[in-house]
Amino acid sequence: MTQDVKESFGGPAGSLAAKVRTLAPSMTRSMQRVAEAVAADPAGCAALTVTGLAALTGTSEATVVRTARLLGYPGYRDLRLALAGLAAQQQSGRAPAITTDIAVDDPIADVVTKLAYEEQQTLADTAAGLDTAQLDAAVTALASARRTDVYGIGASGLVAQDLTQKLLRIGLIAHAHSDPHLAVTNAVQLRSGDVAIAITHSGSTGDVIEPLRTAFEHGATTVAVTGRPDSAVTQYADLVLTTSTSRETELRPAAMSSRTSQLLVVDCLFVGVAQRTYETAAPALAASYEALAHRHRSASR
Amino acid sequence: MTQDVKESFGGPAGSLAAKVRTLAPSMTRSMQRVAEAVAADPAGCAALTVTGLAALTGTSEATVVRTARLLGYPGYRDLRLALAGLAAQQQSGRAPAITTDIAVDDPIADVVTKLAYEEQQTLADTAAGLDTAQLDAAVTALASARRTDVYGIGASGLVAQDLTQKLLRIGLIAHAHSDPHLAVTNAVQLRSGDVAIAITHSGSTGDVIEPLRTAFEHGATTVAVTGRPDSAVTQYADLVLTTSTSRETELRPAAMSSRTSQLLVVDCLFVGVAQRTYETAAPALAASYEALAHRHRSASR
DNA sequence: CACCGAACCGAAAATATCTTTCATCCGTGA
DNA sequence: TCACGGATGAAAGATATTTTCGGTTCGGTG
Numbered sequence: 165m166t167q168d169v170k171e172s173f174g175g176p177a178g179s180l181a182a183k184v185r186t187l188a189p190s191m192t193r194s195m196q197r198v199a200e201a202v203a204a205d206p207a208g209c210a211a212l213t214v215t216g217l218a219a220l221t222g223t224s225e226a227t228v229v230r231t232a233r234l235l236g237y238p239g240y241r242d243l244r245l246a247l248a249g250l251a252a253q254q255q256s257g258r259a260p261a262i263t264t265d266i267a268v269d270d271p272i273a274d275v276v277t278k279l280a281y282e283e284q285q286t287l288a289d290t291a292a293g294l295d296t297a298q299l300d301a302a303v304t305a306l307a308s309a310r311r312t313d314v315y316g317i318g319a320s321g322l323v324a325q326d327l328t329q330k331l332l333r334i335g336l337i338a339h340a341h342s343d344p345h346l347a348v349t350n351a352v353q354l355r356s357g358d359v360a361i362a363i364t365h366s367g368s369t370g371d372v373i374e375p376l377r378t379a380f381e382h383g384a385t386t387v388a389v390t391g392r393p394d395s396a397v398t399q400y401a402d403l404v405l406t407t408s409t410s411r412e413t414e415l416r417p418a419a420m421s422s423r424t425s426q427l428l429v430v431d432c433l434f435v436g437v438a439q440r441t442y443e444t445a446a447p448a449l450a451a452s453y454e455a456l457a458h459r460h461r462s463a464s465r
Numbered sequence: 466m467t468q469d470v471k472e473s474f475g476g477p478a479g480s481l482a483a484k485v486r487t488l489a490p491s492m493t494r495s496m497q498r499v500a501e502a503v504a505a506d507p508a509g510c511a512a513l514t515v516t517g518l519a520a521l522t523g524t525s526e527a528t529v530v531r532t533a534r535l536l537g538y539p540g541y542r543d544l545r546l547a548l549a550g551l552a553a554q555q556q557s558g559r560a561p562a563i564t565t566d567i568a569v570d571d572p573i574a575d576v577v578t579k580l581a582y583e584e585q586q587t588l589a590d591t592a593a594g595l596d597t598a599q600l601d602a603a604v605t606a607l608a609s610a611r612r613t614d615v616y617g618i619g620a621s622g623l624v625a626q627d628l629t630q631k632l633l634r635i636g637l638i639a640h641a642h643s644d645p646h647l648a649v650t651n652a653v654q655l656r657s658g659d660v661a662i663a664i665t666h667s668g669s670t671g672d673v674i675e676p677l678r679t680a681f682e683h684g685a686t687t688v689a690v691t692g693r694p695d696s697a698v699t700q701y702a703d704l705v706l707t708t709s710t711s712r713e714t715e716l717r718p719a720a721m722s723s724r725t726s727q728l729l730v731v732d733c734l735f736v737g738v739a740q741r742t743y744e745t746a747a748p749a750l751a752a753s754y755e756a757l758a759h760r761h762r763s764a765s766r
Numbered sequence: 767c768a769c770c771g772a773a774c775c776g777a778a779a780a781t782a783t784c785t786t787t788c789a790t791c792c793g794t795g796a
Numbered sequence: 797t798c799a800c801g802g803a804t805g806a807a808a809g810a811t812a813t814t815t816t817c818g819g820t821t822c823g824g825t826g
Contacts, residue, residue: 493774769825788808
């Protein structure tokens, strides 16, 4: 009992706004209205009963409860408690966010500040929203995998390559695939004990889902790194690692923050695996460092 | 109504234990038991219903409600909300800045926290250290460039590709090069009005310096994105954008934070250029978004 | 020592709040 | 246009909270 509650407002502390953004796409219109109200004014909503909040958002009690469920609470009662906690926290806490929308005529200095702030926010949200149990399971699978394939396209393709590079550096066998045909061709080779990772923000990139599905059907452990935990890709994923989504604006495409978020997840995977395989990883890292040294001219000064 | 609640858990925030002590003398025996339980474990009590708390303290619901009233709340419901707030507060209060070194035996949850924290730190440092004048000049050069070449190897190669992808999306002509020979071959084509960007953390990666030098000698505007503003690469750079370096540890190679830093710089360049070329950039972004839409299966709900 | 009154206390009724069910409605795709 | 499936809210049902009310205890008193 006690643990349940700790879970419900201890875990994702402060990440409510992030969760709302992450789940918003999978919400119906009315639920979005409720979620929005809650994210906009946690303190105010904490003061309201189901009926009150339903009236405020022009919806029904049922919808409010449904929204609470979607946000991960057993019911409205628990959401309300979490809200009260949040309110107290941010009241005692730090300076709240100013507007971070980037305008066309913002001076470059503002752009730097705002981008940095947004990305920091994204990192915090992602860290708060990551399911460590799933992450741990993914690390375990990776550490003992015979081989690992990583699928990603477009911006996510770069993240896939980043992960692959890192895993290679600690002596694991990993490949990144951007070509869907080659990816599927290779996925056929996978079997139980191997790992396949799909990286896709939308979760609905067919070119990435297909190879993951193939890997899944061949018995490999499949992992999805996505911002949409309810999307198509998770259908074939044994493990799902959720990245956070932040508001995108015209000048700041979603790809930007999803990349930051994905990279953090990837880093966590890497460090986790390096821990597990420390005996071999540490010397391997040192060796790759040594091997690169001669490619660098001695720095001036 | 709303005001009442704000008053009730905004006002005496945190002083609950003190209030219990103050009021204890005027309490009856059963009420003291309740008050004591509440003061001892706010979080735990927040998880309980009236009935639960009554059972825990061996009293009745009525007594719990009376106690809540005595403590200044309209009823138990509000006391419970306040308790939740208190719990959240004291949970967030503790343990902000421990060591951020990642140890081999750190649980995965700590790894996530520490990595996120480190990367946030890196972002803040980078933003603070960026020379906006240089950045502005680089943006200006990019916005009017006939073509742009970007050089990067290894982890920096991914950053180079990231920048290239972005510039292409807003209609600019950009290429990323990881192959030093091809890079030099292409650099020969550059001339005044073109831009060459070298991305290297150490600033001493020969394979990246060479093409930049060639571009420099052919009259292109050259930009270096490096963590070492006094290194070899800056010799051939008209503009230098400094990325930040944070401590690296055995399990956290420098590549990790330099990448974060480089990506922020690259994002700033991109947004800056998008601002300058808004008339063409906005439609281009929208168009590329549209073009990709059909590659995504409609998301499940 | 028996009695009285007052305050304390908790069982249970009354009320408020939350949850579930179900019929209706709306948008969507054939 | 029609049929379908999901979204929605009204209202019934379940819980939680508050109130009521009578029993109990305790200290004082004759």
